[in-house]
Amino acid sequence: NDVSINIYAPPACSGTPTAGTAYGPATVCANSSFTLKDTAFTIAGSISYQWQSSPAGAGTWSPISNATTANYIVTAGITTATDYRFVVTCSNGGGQDISNVISIGMNPFYNCYCIPASACTNEGITNVTMGTLNNTSGYCASTSGFSDYKGLGSLTTISQGTSTPISVTARINDNNSALGVWIDYDGNGVFDTTEFTLIGVAPNMTYPATYTYSGSIAVPPSATLGITGMRVRESNGGGVAKTSACTNSGVYGEYEDYLITIGAGTPCSGTPTAGTITGPSTICASISFMVSASGYTTGTTGLTYQWQSKVGAGNWNNISGSTNPTYSVNSGITTPTNYRFYVSCSAGGADTSNVIAIALTPTTSCYCVPSTTGGATYYINNVSTTNASTNLNNSTSSGNAAGYHDFSAISPLVVLAGTTFNYSINVAGSSNYGMAIWIDTNMDGTFQTTEQFLTTSTYIYPPVTGTITLPLSARIGNTRMRILAAYTPGNPTNPCSNSGSGDFQDYTIQITSNPLAIDLKTITATNVGTRNRVDWTTGVEKAGDAFEVERSVDGRNFTYLASIKGKGEASTYSYWDQSPVTGVNYYRLKLVNVSGVNSYSNVVTATVKSGSFTVEAYPNPVSQLLTVKAYG
Numbered sequence: 001n002d003v004s005i006n007i008y009a010p011p012a013c014s015g016t017p018t019a020g021t022a023y024g025p026a027t028v029c030a031n032s033s034f035t036l037k038d039t040a041f042t043i044a045g046s047i048s049y050q051w052q053s054s055p056a057g058a059g060t061w062s063p064i065s066n067a068t069t070a071n072y073i074v075t076a077g078i079t080t081a082t083d084y085r086f087v088v089t090c091s092n093g094g095g096q097d098i099s100n101v102i103s104i105g106m107n108p109f110y111n112c113y114c115i116p117a118s119a120c121t122n123e124g125i126t127n128v129t130m131g132t133l134n135n136t137s138g139y140c141a142s143t144s145g146f147s148d149y150k151g152l153g154s155l156t157t158i159s160q161g162t163s164t165p166i167s168v169t170a171r172i173n174d175n176n177s178a179l180g181v182w183i184d185y186d187g188n189g190v191f192d193t194t195e196f197t198l199i200g201v202a203p204n205m206t207y208p209a210t211y212t213y214s215g216s217i218a219v220p221p222s223a224t225l226g227i228t229g230m231r232v233r234e235s236n237g238g239g240v241a242k243t244s245a246c247t248n249s250g251v252y253g254e255y256e257d258y259l260i261t262i263g264a265g266t267p268c269s270g271t272p273t274a275g276t277i278t279g280p281s282t283i284c285a286s287i288s289f290m291v292s293a294s295g296y297t298t299g300t301t302g303l304t305y306q307w308q309s310k311v312g313a314g315n316w317n318n319i320s321g322s323t324n325p326t327y328s329v330n331s332g333i334t335t336p337t338n339y340r341f342y343v344s345c346s347a348g349g350a351d352t353s354n355v356i357a358i359a360l361t362p363t364t365s366c367y368c369v370p371s372t373t374g375g376a377t378y379y380i381n382n383v384s385t386t387n388a389s390t391n392l393n394n395s396t397s398s399g400n401a402a403g404y405h406d407f408s409a410i411s412p413l414v415v416l417a418g419t420t421f422n423y424s425i426n427v428a429g430s431s432n433y434g435m436a437i438w439i440d441t442n443m444d445g446t447f448q449t450t451e452q453f454l455t456t457s458t459y460i461y462p463p464v465t466g467t468i469t470l471p472l473s474a475r476i477g478n479t480r481m482r483i484l485a486a487y488t489p490g491n492p493t494n495p496c497s498n499s500g501s502g503d504f505q506d507y508t509i510q511i512t513s514n515p516l517a518i519d520l521k522t523i524t525a526t527n528v529g530t531r532n533r534v535d536w537t538t539g540v541e542k543a544g545d546a547f548e549v550e551r552s553v554d555g556r557n558f559t560y561l562a563s564i565k566g567k568g569e570a571s572t573y574s575y576w577d578q579s580p581v582t583g584v585n586y587y588r589l590k591l592v593n594v595s596g597v598n599s600y601s602n603v604v605t606a607t608v609k610s611g612s613f614t615v616e617a618y619p620n621p622v623s624q625l626l627t628v629k630a631y632g
Contacts, residue, residue, distance in 0.1 A: 009045055010043060010044050010045050011044060011045060012044060012045040012046050012092045013042065013044035013045060013046050013047050013090035013091075013092050013094050014090065014092060014093070014094050015090070015094050015095065016090070016094060016095035016096070016097055017041070017042035017044070017047060017088045017089070017090045017094065017095070017096070017097050018040065018041055018042045018088065018097055019038070019041055019042075019086055019087065019088040019097035019098050019099040020038050020039050020040035020041035020042075020086070020088070020099055021038065021039055021040055021099060021100060022036065022037070022038045022084065022085060022086040022099040022100055022101075022102050023036075023037055023038075023039070023102060024036045024037065024084065024102045024104055025104060026103075026104065026105060027104065027105045027106060027107045028077060028078065028104055028105075028106065028107060029077070029106075029107045029109075029111070029112030029189065030077060030078070030079045030106060030107075030109065030112065030189060031076065031077040031078075031079065032077045032112070033073060033074060033075050033076070033077055034073075034074050034077065034104070035071060035072070035073050035074070036051060036067075036071070036072045036073075036074065036084055036086075036102065037070065037071050037072075038070045038071075038086040038099060039070075041070060041086070041088050041099075042088055042090075042097075044090070045092070046090060046091045046092035047088060047089070047090055047091075048068070048088075048089045048091060049068050049069060049070060049086065049087070049088055050063050050064075050067065050068055050086075050087045050089070051063075051064045051067035051068075051072050051084060051085070051086055051087075052064065052084070052085050052086075052087055053082055053083065053084050054082070054083045054084075055080065055081075055082065055083070056080070056081035056082055056083050056103060056105070057083070057103075058083075061085070070086070078104070078106075079106075080106065081103070081104065081105045081106055082104055083101050083102065083103050083104075084101070084102045084104065085098055085099050085100070085101050085102070086098070086099035087099070108227075109184070109187050109188065109189035109228075109229075110150065110184065110187075110189070110227060110228055110229040110259060111150070112189040113184075113189060113190070113191065113229055113231070113257065114190075114191075114245070114246040115146060115246075116145070116146050116231070116233075116245065116246050116247055116255040117144065117145060117146070117246075117247050118144075118145030118146065118233075118235075118247070118251070118252070118253050118254060118255055119145060119251070119252050119253075120139075120140040120142070120143065120144070120145035120252060120253065120254045121140060121252065122139075122140070122171070122173070122207075122208065122252075123139060123140070123170070123171050123172050123173050123177075123208075123234075123236040123252050123253060123254075124139030124140040124141070124145075124170060124171060124234060124253060124254035125137065125139060125147075125168060125169075125170050125232060125234045125254045125256050126138065126139050126169050126170060126171060126210070127167075127168065127169040128166075128168050128232055128256060128258070129166070129167050129168075130156055130158075130164060130165070130166040130167075130217075130260075131156035131157065131158065131164065132155060132156045132157075133155035133156040133258060133260065135149060135152075135155070135256075135258070137256075139170065139171040139254065140254060141254075145253065145254050145255060146254070146255045146256075146257075147254070147255070147256045147257070148256075148257045149256060149257060149258050150229065150257050150258065150259045152258075152259070153259060154227050154259045154260055154261045155258060155259065155260065156260050156261070157260070157261040157262075157263045158217075158219050158260060158261070158262060158263070159219065159262070159263045159264065159265045159266075159299055159300075159301075160219055160220070160221050160222070160223050160225070160262065160263070160264060160265035160301055161219060161220070161221035161265040161300065161301030161302065161303070162218075162219050162265060162298050162299055162300070162301070162303070163216045163217070163218050163219070163298060163303075163305055163324055163325055164216060164217045164219060165214070165215070165216050165325065165326065166181065166199060166214075166215060166216065166217055167212055167213065167214045167215075168199065168212070168213045168232060168234065169210060169211070169212045169213075170210070170211060170212075170213070170234040170254075171208055171209070171210055172202055172205060172207075172208075172209055172210075172211050172234075172236055173205075173207035173208070173209070173236050173252075176201065176202075176204070176239065177201070177202040177211070177234070177235060177236045177253075178198065178200070178201045178202065178234075178235050178239045178240045179198075179199040179200055179202075179213035179215075179232070179233070179234050179235075179240065180196055180197065180198050180199060180232075180233050180235075180240035180242070180244075181196070181197050181199055181217060181230060181231065181232050181233070182195050182196050182197075182230065182231045182233075182245050183195055183197075183217065183219075183223075183228065183229070183230045183260070184228045184229045184230075185219070185220055185222075185223040185224060185228070185262070186223075186224055187224040187226070187228055191229075191231055191245035191246075193242040193243055196242035196245070197215070197217045197218070198215075198240060198242075199213045199214070199215035199217075200213040200214065200215050200290070200328050201239065201288070201328065201330055203287070203288055206371065206497070213234075214290065214292065214326055215324060215326045215328070216324035216325045216326050217324075218323065218324060219262065219265075221265060221301045221302075223262045224262065225262055225263065225264060226261065226262060227259055227260070227261050227262075228259070228260060228261075228262055229257060229258070229259060229260075230257070230258045230259070230260050231245060231255060231256070231257050231258075232255065232256045232257075232258070233245070233253065233254075233255050234253045234254055235251050235252075235253040236251065236252040236253045265299070265300060265301035266299065266300045266301065267300060267301050267302050267347060268297070268300035268301065268302040268303050268345035268346065268347060268348060269300075269345065269347050269348050270345065270348045270349065271345070271348055271349035271350070271351055272296070272297035272303060272343045272344065272345045272348070272349070272350070272351055273295065273296055273297045273343065273351055274293070274296055274297075274340075274341050274342060274343040274351040274352050274353040275293050275294050275295030275296035275297075275325075275341065275343075275353055276293070276294055276295050276353060276354055277291055277292065277293045277294075277339065277340065277341045277353045277354060277356055278291070278292060278294070278356065279291035279292070279339060279356050279358060280358060281356075281357075281358065281359065282358065282359045282360065282361040283332060283333065283358055283359075283360065283361060284332070284360070284361045284363075284365070284366035284445055285332060285333070285334050285360055285361075285363070285366065285444060285445055285554075285556075286331065286332040286333075286334060286444075287332045287366070288328065288329060288330045288331070288332055289328075289329050289332065289358075290326060290327065290328050290329065291307070291326075291327050291329070291339050291341075291356065291358075292325060292326040292327070293305075293325040293326070293341040293353060294325075296325055296341065296343055296353075297343060297345075297351075300345075302345055302346035302347055303343060303344070303345055303346075304323070304343070304344045304345075304346070305323050305324060305325055305341070305342075305343055306318050306319075306322065306323055306341075306342045306343075306344075307319045307322035307323075307327045307339065307340075307341055307342075308339070308340050308341075308342055309337050309338060309339050309340075310337070310338050311335050311336070311337055311338070311583045311584065312335075312336075312583055312584045312607055313607060313609065314582060314583045314607075314609065315609075316340070318342075325341070327339075333358065333360070334360075334553075334554040334556070335360070335553070335554050335555070335583075335584065336357065336358065336359045336360055337357075337358050338355050338356070338357050338358075339355070339356050339358065340352055340353050340354070340355045340356075341353035363440070363443050363444060363445035363479075364408070364445075364478070364479075364480065366445030366446075367440075367445060367446070367447075367480055367482075367506070368446075368495070368496035369404065369496075370403075370404050370482070370484075370495065370496050370497060370498070370504040371402060371403060371404060371496075371497055371498070371504075372402075372403030372404070372486070372497075372498040372500065372501055372502045372503065372504065373403070373498070373499070373500055373501050374401055374403055374501045375399040375400055375401065375402065375403025375404065375501065375502060375503040375504075376398075376399045376400060376401055377399060377428075377429050377487075377501065378399070378427065378428065378429035378431065378433070378485065378487040378501050378502055378503065379396060379398070379399030379400075379403070379405075379427065379428050379429070379485070379502075379503035380396060380405070380425060380426070380427055380428075380483060380485045380503045380505050381395060381396050381397070381426055381427065381428045382394065382395045382396070382424075382425070382426040382463075383423070383424075383425055383426075383483060383505065383507070384423070384424050385413055385421050385422060385423050385424075386421065386422045387419075387420065387421045387422050388413055388414060388415045388419075388421040389414040389415060389416055389512060390411070390412070390413065390414035390510075391413065391421075392411075392412075392413040392507060394407055394410065394507070396505075399428065399503055403498070403501065403502055403503050403504060404503070404504045404505075404506075405503065405504070405505045405506070406505075406506045407505060407506060407507050408480060408506045408507060408508045409508075410507070410508075412478060412507070412508035412509060412510040413481065413507060413508070413509045413510070414509075414510045414512060415470055415509060415510070415511060415512070416470075416511075416512050416513070417470050417471070417472055417473075417474045417476065417511050417512065417513050418469075418470065418471070418472040418598070419469070419470065420467050420468065420469040420470075421467065421468060421470075422465070422466070422467050423437070423465065423466055423467070423468060424463050424464070424465045425462060425463060425464045425465075425483060425485065426462045426463045426464075427462040427464075427485040427503075429487070431461075431487060432459035432460055432461045432462075433456075433459060433460065433461075433462065433464075433485045433486055433487060433490075433502070434456050434458075434459055434460075434484075434485075434486040434488070434489050434490040434491055434492045434502075435454055435456045435460065435464050435483075435484065435485055435486070435492070436452060436454055436455055436456070436483070436484040436486070436492045436493065436495070437452070437453045437454035437468065437481065437482070437483050437484075438451050438452050438453065438481070438482045438495045439451055439453055439468070439470070439474075439479065439480075439481045439482075439509060440479045440480045440481075441470065441471060441473070441474040441475065441479065441511070442474075442475055442556065442557065443475045443477065443479045443556065444556055444557070447480075447482060447495035447496075449493070452493065452495075453468045454466060454468070455491065455492075455493065456490060456491060456492075457490070457491050458490045458491065459490040462485075464485075470511060472598050474511050475511065475556075476511055476512060476513050476600060477510070477511060478508055478509070478510050478511075479508070479509055479510075479511060480506055480507070480508065480509070481506070481507045481508070481509045482495055482504060482505070482506050482507075483504070483505045483506075483507070484498060484502060484503070484504050484505075485502050485503050486498050486500055486501075486502035487500050487501040487502050488500030488501065488502075513599040513600065518538055518540065518541055518542075518545050518547075518566070518591045518593055518599075519538055519539035519540035519541075519570075520536060520537075520538055520539075520589070520591065520601055521536075521537045521538060521539045522535075522536060522537045523535070523536040523587075523589060523601050523602060523604055524536070524604055525585070525587050525604040525605060525606035526606055527580075527606045527607055527608055527609070530580075530608065531576055531577060531578055531580065532576075532577040532580045532585055532587075532606040532608065533574055533575070533576050533577070533606075534549060534574070534575045534577065534587050534589075534604070534606075535572070535573065535574050536572075536573050536589060536601070537570075537571070537572045537573070538566075538570050538571055538573075539570050540570065541566045541567060541568055541569055541570065541571065542566075542568060542593070543566075543568040544566070544568075545566035545568070545591070545592065545593055546563055546564065546565050546566050546592040547563070547564045547566065547573065547589050547590070547591060547592065548560060548561075548562070548563050548564075548589065548590035548592060549561040549562045549563075549564065549575050549577075549587065549589060550587065550588050550589070550590060551577065551580070551585055551586065551587055552585075552586040552587075552588075552603075553581050553583075553584075553585065553586070554586070555584075555586045555603065555605075558586070558588060561575070561577065562575060563592075580606070580608050581608065582608050582609075583607060583608060584605055584606075584607050585605060585606050585607070585608065586603050586604075586605050587603065587604050587605070587606070588600055588601050588602070588603045588604070589601040
């Protein structure tokens with residue numbers, strides 16, 4: 001049904017109107033919008049409404065532009081405490097009434113940070129320790145991925161111009177995980193990108209795993225004194241960006257907020273103390289690790305921290321960006337490296353810590369330990385080869401829960417580089433399987449995708465047979481062969497982990513070379529200023545033989561430099577490397593025989609240094625590796 005409504009103008013006001021009661025929030029955050037409201041005010045014709053404001057307690061009232069309704073939104077917010085009131089005026093010869101005063105104060109800036117959001121289910125922060133702050137919690141204490149501990153008050157004090165150690169323990173998964181911290185140094189209620197410190201990146205680990213991130217936070221000398229906010233972010237499945245203080249969409253992990261106090265720093269004077277540094281004695285190539293200092297001078301402004309490194313007999317060099325007492329070498333090293341910690345005072349002297357030498361762990365100890373979801377039922381019960389120099393025939397009578405057997409200590413499979421051998425693999429469990437074989441031909445301690453010699457595209461029934469041809473470029477010596485029989489999937493490609501049941505087995509394979517078709521008598525390398533010279537002599541050659549000179553900076557991965565034609569008879573040769581790297585250079589010859597049999601010489605080294613030099617070569621006579629050192 002339709003209904004007719006008649007709207008009439010209210011009667012004109014007369015006398016003194018009523019302003020009613022004004023109300024609004026007691027406190028607000030700076031620059032955040034809020035609403036003023038009034039109730040029980042006079043509604044009549046010829047009535048006008050006006051909100052007025054005054055600095056808190058000043059009583060100097062001014063009308064607010066366009067604030068002429070009972071409900072008014074202060075869109076831009078305020079930055080200082082402000083008083084408000086509502087004025088109602090009858091313009092029809094009547095009077096005016098003024099409401100009560102609303103005094104709106106300012107929330108402390110550290111209660112005004114954005115509320116972050118993060119998916120948090122099985123990974124998150126379990127402890128934060130920094131100075132006297134030591135808070136332990138369950139991971140994912142809040143399903144929102146954010147836990148606010150500011151209600152505990154300020155839990156520690158850090159000083160201007162100092163470096164403050166922090167450690168955070170978290171439960172992480174096997175994806176890339178990282179830990180970052182924001183501290184609101186300028187007290188503006190915002191975690192700016194310039195206030196972010198990346199504490200560390202965790203290595204890939206099998207879920208669930210516990211990892212402790214350790215690092216230091218450099219407090220600016222200009223940091224505002226007093227209580228401020230600190231936000232800690234642990235991120236799984238991706239890094240922590242300096243722009244992600246409020247959200248890290250699509251990435252699991254957790255945020256935690258704390259209050260801390262920034263205290264005044266004291267200028268340094270005299271000679272500081274660099275303290276003592278620690279780190280691993282050996283490390284696998286390209287694996288991240290951490291070096292840290294303790295007992296160094298802190299608590300004053302004007303201090304500079306700097307990590308330095310050197311390789312071999314080279315010079316000490318500052319490491320870019322490593323200005324905290326804890327330094328994460330995220331990319332690892334590929335050559336033995338020395339480290340030290342340097343501390344200087346802007347108004348005094350400087351000090352250097354002890355030196356730690358970090359060597360490379362033998363590659364045979366650096367392979368990942370593989371795992372499956374179970375290998376007790378489906379396991380490899382025999383591996384055999386034919387057509388190798390020394391063959392393999394190994395039987396296994398039972399599986400195990402881990403799905404991994406390490407047979408690298410038994411007699412090795414011996415294969416000549418450039419030749420082909422046959423394999424046969426049998427598997428228990430009366431089923432069909434996905435199969436894979438990897439051989440670490442460059443001996444770098446990892447099984448690369450280019451080193452997978454068997455890759456099934458679907459399930460096949462055992463015994464699985466086939467052939468493998470080792471490339472001529474394979475490094476000579478003992479290395480690792482890994483075999484996988486997977487109940488699932490049918491096309492395994494991961495040499496470190498399998499998503500289903502199955503069995504990994506490791507063996508040692510000894511890669512050998514043909515006797516030198518070219519009789520190489522000697523090979524040496526010598527540094528001459530900024531250049532290196534490689535010299536070699538032959539006892540026997542044939543017409544058409546050639547030599548390829550190769551260089552490496554890590555003694556493992558060699559690159560081609562030049563090809564030298566042979567002279568067809570016993571001869572002496574020299575090759576000048578015009579652009580060697582500073583530090584140790586590794587050289588070898590690829591002996592290219594006219595008959596098609598190629599082989600490699602021993603490896604020799606030369607070290608580039610500036611200034612005058614002397615040369616030392618050892619051992620003499622040489623058996624496998626001749627070391628030549630140049631000192632300046």
